Amino acid sequence: xxxxxxxxxxxxxxxxxxxxxxxxxxxxxxxxxxxxxxxxxxxxxxxxxxxxxxxxxxxxxxxxxxxxxxxxxxxxxxxxxxxxxxxxxxxxxxxxxxxxxxxxxxxxxxxxxxxxxxxxxxxxxxxxxxxxxxxxxxxxxxxxxxxxxxxxxxxxxxxxxxxxxxxxxxxxxxxxxxxxxxxxxxxxxxxxxxxxxxxxxxxxxxxxxxxxxxxxxxxxxxxxxxxxxxxxxxxxxxxxxxxxxxxxxxxxxxxxxxxxxxxxxxxxxxxxxxxxxxxxxxxxxxxxxxxxxxxxxxxxxxxxxxxxxxxxxxxxxxxxxxxxxxxxxxxxxxxxxxxxxxxxxxxxxxxxxxxxxxxxxxxxxxxxxxxxxxxxxxxxxxxxxxxxxxxxxxxxxxxxxxxxxxxx
Amino acid sequence: xxxxxxxxxxxxxxxxxxxxxxxxxxxxxxxxxxxxxxxxxxxxxxxxxxxxxxxxxxxxxxxxxxxxxxxxxxxxxxxxxxxxxxxxxxxxxxxxxxxxxxxxxxxxxxxxxxxxxxxxxxxxxxxxxxxxxxxxxxxxxxxxxxxxxxxxxxxxxxxxxxxx
Numbered sequence: 324x325x326x327x328x329x330x331x332x333x334x335x336x337x338x339x340x341x342x343x344x345x346x347x348x349x350x351x352x353x354x355x356x357x358x359x360x361x362x363x364x365x366x367x368x369x370x371x372x373x374x375x376x377x378x379x380x381x382x383x384x385x386x387x388x389x390x391x392x393x394x395x396x397x398x399x400x401x402x403x404x405x406x407x408x409x410x411x412x413x414x415x416x417x418x419x420x421x422x423x424x425x426x427x428x429x430x431x432x433x434x435x436x437x438x439x440x441x442x443x444x445x446x447x448x449x450x451x452x453x454x455x456x457x458x459x460x461x462x463x464x465x466x467x468x469x470x471x472x473x474x475x476x477x478x479x480x481x482x483x484x485x486x487x488x489x490x491x492x493x494x495x496x497x498x499x500x501x502x503x504x505x506x507x508x509x510x511x512x513x514x515x516x517x518x519x520x521x522x523x524x525x526x527x528x529x530x531x532x533x534x535x536x537x538x539x540x541x542x543x544x545x546x547x548x549x550x551x552x553x554x555x556x557x558x559x560x561x562x563x564x565x566x567x568x569x570x571x572x573x574x575x576x577x578x579x580x581x582x583x584x585x586x587x588x589x590x591x592x593x594x595x596x597x598x599x600x601x602x603x604x605x606x607x608x609x610x611x612x613x614x615x616x617x618x619x620x621x622x623x624x625x626x627x628x629x630x631x632x633x634x635x636x637x638x639x640x641x642x643x644x645x646x647x648x649x650x651x652x653x654x655x656x657x658x659x660x661x662x663x664x665x666x667x668x669x670x671x672x673x674x675x676x677x678x679x680x681x682x683x684x685x686x687x688x689x690x691x692x693x694x695x696x697x698x699x700x701x702x703x704x705x706x707x708x709x710x711x712x713x714x715x716x717x718x719x720x721x722x723x724x725x726x727x728x729x730x731x
Numbered sequence: 732x733x734x735x736x737x738x739x740x741x742x743x744x745x746x747x748x749x750x751x752x753x754x755x756x757x758x759x760x761x762x763x764x765x766x767x768x769x770x771x772x773x774x775x776x777x778x779x780x781x782x783x784x785x786x787x788x789x790x791x792x793x794x795x796x797x798x799x800x801x802x803x804x805x806x807x808x809x810x811x812x813x814x815x816x817x818x819x820x821x822x823x824x825x826x827x828x829x830x831x832x833x834x835x836x837x838x839x840x841x842x843x844x845x846x847x848x849x850x851x852x853x854x855x856x857x858x859x860x861x862x863x864x865x866x867x868x869x870x871x872x873x874x875x876x877x878x879x880x881x882x883x884x885x886x887x888x889x890x891x892x893x894x895x
Contacts, residue, residue: 381866388851389875393882551782551809554840567809663790665756665805665816678788678803682795691788693805701843730866 342368346715348382361726362700364715371712376704380697383730391690395656396422397496399690404490406675406694406728409448409481412441412491413670414692414728419494420575421677425664426657428633431625433618434498439577440614441484441493441503442668443607447518448477449671449723450604456720457597458529461538466528473521480514483507496657498627508615515608522604530601539593543706543718546591553702556695557673558599559722563591569669581613593714596721633657655685663689672696672723696722696729742769757815766802766819767832773806773815774837781806781815784834787844789852791878798822800854802831821854829855833862851876 346364361383367375387406391399403418404411416438423430430438455470478488484503485493493500529535545555547563560567568585570578586602588595627633632652661683667676673695680689699722707715742759750758761769773781785805792799798820806815819831833856834841846865848854853874856862864871873880 381868384866386875389882392876548782552839554783554785554838565809572812674785676786678786678805680790688792689788689790691786691803693786697843698840701840705839 341374344368344712348379362719362724362729364703364719366712366715368712373707373710373712373715376707376715378700378703380700380726380729383726385727385731387731388690388692392687395654395685396659396687397656399687400494400496401490401492403692404492404494406692406731407449407670407672407725408452408489409445409478409491410671410675410725410728411489412445412481412485412493413668414675415491415494416442416576417666417668417670417675417677419496420668421664421666421679422496422657422659424666425662425679425681426659428497428628428630428657430498430628432621433502433624433626435577436614436618436621437499437503437626438494439581440611440618441481441491442576443610443614444477444481444484445491446607446671447604447611448474448481450600450607451477451521453600453671453720453723454525454529454597454604456723457539457717458525458535460716460720461529461535463529463532463535466525466532466535469521469524469528473518473525476514476517476521480510483510495627497630497633498625502626503618508619511611511615515611518604518608522601522608526601530597535597536594538713539597539717539721541590542593542714543710544590544592545702545706549705550591550702553705554698555673555702556698557669557671558603559591559596559673559699561586562588562595562599564589569667569674573667575666575668577614577617581610583610593718593721600721659683659687667693670695672725672728673699675728692731694728694731696725697731700724700729757813759815759817761817761819763819763821763825763831766804766817767834767837770804770806770817770834771837773817779815780808780811783807783809784838784840784844785814787841787848789848789854789876791852791876793878796820798825800826800852802848802854804834826852826854829857832857833859835859850874853877 344366346366348361348363363379363382365377365379366373387402391402400415400418404415406414451470451474455467455474458466458470481491482488484507485491486501487493545559545563547565550560550563550565556567564587566585566587569575571585583606586599586606588599659681661681663678663680665676665678667674674693675695676693678691678693679687682688703719703722707718710718773779783806785807788803790801790803792801800821802819802821804817806817821830833845835845842861843865845856845859846863849856849862850864850867851874863869
C-alpha cells in the first residue's frame with residue numbers, strides 16, 4: 324500500500340524489515356477463543372500496518388463430504404447440522420432442501436412454516452453471536468454482554484421450539500422431527516420483546532458509540548466488484564451495496580409470502596457490515612412474528628410427507644416394533660432418483676448451498692457443500708491489506724468465520 | 732429466466748449446445764481447452780454478466796462414464812439474477828496433466844477452489860500460481876474424495892508433520 328510506505332515507521336528506523344505475528348489457532352472451547360477459532364492468521368507487519376496476511380485453514384477438516392457420500396441420504400442430516408453453531412439448522416435445511424428438490428418431494432405446510440421460523444430464530448442467535456464477538460474484540464464489554472445474553476436467549480428459545488440445543492439435527496428429509504410446542508406463541512411474546520430491548524441497548528452501547536464508529540468506519544472495505552470477484556455473500560456482500568439475498572432472489576420455504584426488507588450498505592466497510600447485521604436481526608424478529616402467525620392459524624396436519632419410503636418420521640422410532648418395511652426404510656433411506664441438483668439457502672454467514680449428484684442408488688454419488696465461510700476466509704487478505712493489526716480480529720468477527728463450515 | 736436462444740450465437744463458437752435440465756438449471760458443456768475462453772466470455776459478455784464464480788466442484792464418476800471426472804463451475808449473475816453450470820469432462824490423464832486452465836485470472840476466488848480440487852481430487856490446473864494442498868496436510872498421501880480412496884484409511888501418526 325502506498326499509504327503505508329509514506330507513513331513514518333519506527334520498525335524501519337530501527338532496521339526491522341518485517342514482523343510476523345501469528346494469531347490463533349485456538350480451541351473452539353476456549354472461553355475467549357478467536358473468531359473462527361481453528362483458523363490461523365499469519366500477519367506480516369510494517370509497524371502495525373498489515374502488509375501481508377495468510378489465512379490458514381483445514382485444521383478442523385473432518386471429511387464431511389466424504390462421510391456424506393458414504394452414508395444413506397437421510398443420515399447426512401446429522402453431519403450437516405454440525406456445519407455451524409445455531410446456523411447448523413440452516414445447513415441441515417439446505418441439505419434437506421437439496422435432496423427433497425432432486426426427489427421432487429413437497430413438504431406439508433406445517434413443516435414449511437416451522438422450518439422457516441426456526442431458520443430465522445437461528446439467524447437471530449447467530450447474528451447476536453457475531454455482534455458479541457465484534458464488540459468483545461473492540462473491548463466494549465457492556466455491548467458484548469447484551470449481545471451474548473440475546474444469543475443465549477436465542478439458543479434457549481431454539482431449545483424450546485425444537486427440543487434440541489446445538490447441534491440441532493431437527494430437520495428430517497421430507498419434514499421435521501417434532502412440531503413446535505403450542506405454547507411457543509406465549510414464550511415468543513416475552514422473548515421477542517426481550518430481543519428487541521437487547522438490540523436497542525446494543526445500538527446505544529455499540530452502534531452509536533463513537534469508539535465503535537471510529538474503530539470500524541473505513542476499516543477493511545471491500546468494493547462490490549471485489550466482493551463478487553472473491554465470491555463473498557451474505558451480510559458482507561449486502562454491506563457493499565448489492566441486495567443479493569437467497570430469500571428474496573430464489574425464495575425457498577415460506578419466504579415468498581413474507582414481508583421483510585433486505586438492508587444494504589454503501590461502502591462495504593466494517594461499520595456498514597455492523598449496520599447490516601443489526602438491521603437483519605430486526606428483520607428476522609419481524610419474520611418470526613409473521614411465521615408464527617401463519618403457523619398458529621394452520622389447521623392441524625402432518626409435519627412429514629405421507630410416504631413410507633421417506634422414513635424419518637417423528638423421532639425416527641418405529642410405529643410398530645415389527646413393521647419391517649418401515650425398519651428397512653429407516654436403514655436404507657429414501658429413494659433419490661438419478662440426477663444432479665443444486666440448492667442454497669441464506670444462512671446467517673452467507674449463501675450456504677449443496678450440489679448433489681445421485682446415481683439413483685442408495686448412496687449419494689457426490690455431495691458438495693458451498694460454505695460461505697470458506698470464501699470469506701479467502702477474501703480476508705484482500706480486505707485487510709493496509710489495515711492495522713488491531714483491525715484483524717474485529718473484521719474476522721464481523722465476517723463471522725465459522726470453522727466447521729470453512730473446513731468441513 | 733434467461734432465454735437460451737439469445738445465447739446460441741455467442742455460445743456456438745465454444746460449445747455444441749447449452750441445455751436446460753428438468754430442474755430448470757442451465758448447463759453448458761465445454762471441452763477442457765475451450766473452458767477458460769468460455770468462462771472469460773461469460774463473465775465479460777453484458778447479456779450474461781456472470782460476475783461471480785459461485786463454486787467449483789468435481790464429480791468422480793469412475794467407470795460409469797468414458798471420462799472419469801466432471802468439473803462443475805457454478806456461475807452467478809447477481810445483476811441479471813440467473814445462474815449457469817459449466818461442465819468440463821476430464822479423464823484421469825487429462826486431469827493429472829493439467830489439461831484445464833486455471834481461472835484464477837478471471838476470478839481470484841478460484842485460487843482456493845482449485846487448490847481444494849487439487850487437494851481432494853488430484854486435479855491439476857494449468858497456470859495456477861500456487862497449487863498446494865489446502866485442507867489436508869502436505870504429507871497426506873492420496874486424494875480422499877476420489878471414489879477409489881477408502882473411506883476408513885487414516886494417515887499413520889507422525890506422518891503429518893506440518894510443512895511450515
